[in-house]
Amino acid sequence: xxxxxxxxxxxxxxxxxxxxxxxxxxxxxxxxxxxxxxxxxxxxxxxxxxxxxxxxxxxxxxxxxxxxxxxxxxxxxxxxxxxxxxxxxxxxxxxxxxxxxxxxxxxxxxxxxxxxxxxxxxxxxxxxxxxxxxxxxxxxxxxxxxxxxxxxxxxxxxxxxxxxxxxx
Amino acid sequence: xxxxxxxxxxxxxxxxxxxxxxxxxxxxxxxxxxxxxxxxxxxxxxxxxxxxxx
Numbered sequence: 001x002x003x004x005x006x007x008x009x010x011x012x013x014x015x016x017x018x019x020x021x022x023x024x025x026x027x028x029x030x031x032x033x034x035x036x037x038x039x040x041x042x043x044x045x046x047x048x049x050x051x052x053x054x055x056x057x058x059x060x061x062x063x064x065x066x067x068x069x070x071x072x073x074x075x076x077x078x079x080x081x082x083x084x085x086x087x088x089x090x091x092x093x094x095x096x097x098x099x100x101x102x103x104x105x106x107x108x109x110x111x112x113x114x115x116x117x118x119x120x121x122x123x124x125x126x127x128x129x130x131x132x133x134x135x136x137x138x139x140x141x142x143x144x145x146x147x148x149x150x151x152x153x154x155x156x157x158x159x160x161x162x163x164x165x166x167x168x
Numbered sequence: 169x170x171x172x173x174x175x176x177x178x179x180x181x182x183x184x185x186x187x188x189x190x191x192x193x194x195x196x197x198x199x200x201x202x203x204x205x206x207x208x209x210x211x212x213x214x215x216x217x218x219x220x221x222x
Binding site: 002003004006007014017026030031032033034035036037038039057084085097110112115143146147150154 | 192193195196197198199202204205206207208209210211212213214218221222
């Protein structure tokens with residue numbers, strides 16, 4: 001199924017609610033060109049009281065339910081919409097990534113129907129999957145590394161912009 | 169007398185495996201020719217309790 005309409009809608013709503021997140025996981029890898037599939041959309045976010053309020057508001061706008069499954073290691077919040085089985089995970093922490101800021105400094109911006117989405121660098125996605133060490137992640141690593149190799153051979157990807165570093 | 173282990177010959181990769189690798193490379197190259205928004209036919213929907221479908 002084409003995830004572009006739902007991802008574009010999410011990007012627009014995230015911007016409206018001023019919730020800064022970084023797309024990670026297989027959806028991010030797919031945007032980089034990796035032939036992988038997924039059942040959900042994964043984001044890294046900063047777990048602050050303000051962001052949690054914005055996340056609750058976002059869920060309401062998306063007509064979804066915000067769940068808090070017991071996954072203490074990843075600080076997971078799950079937005080679920082029963083009408084179309086949409087599942088969006090917001091994690092406060094992922095393996096192999098030291099901080100939100102470090103991931104953001106290497107992320108690329110991708111424009112979807114006028115809304116920009118921060119997408120984790122493919123090297124970070126690979127690093128995270130290696131650090132997690134789950135069987136399903138290990139299975140994807142070879143495909144992601146082959147994609148990274150092809151990108152490096154080709155040069156810069158079309159349609160992506162490297163995020164400019166913010167001045168202090 | 170300690171038994172000597174036979175040096176293992178690397179298993180030759182089958183033609184099928186080579187073709188499979190080539191197909192993956194071609195698929196990636198094709199994906200990279202598309203703009204990012206056209207690379208998103210990746211979402212599997214949950215069907216019932218255990219199955220998913222693209």
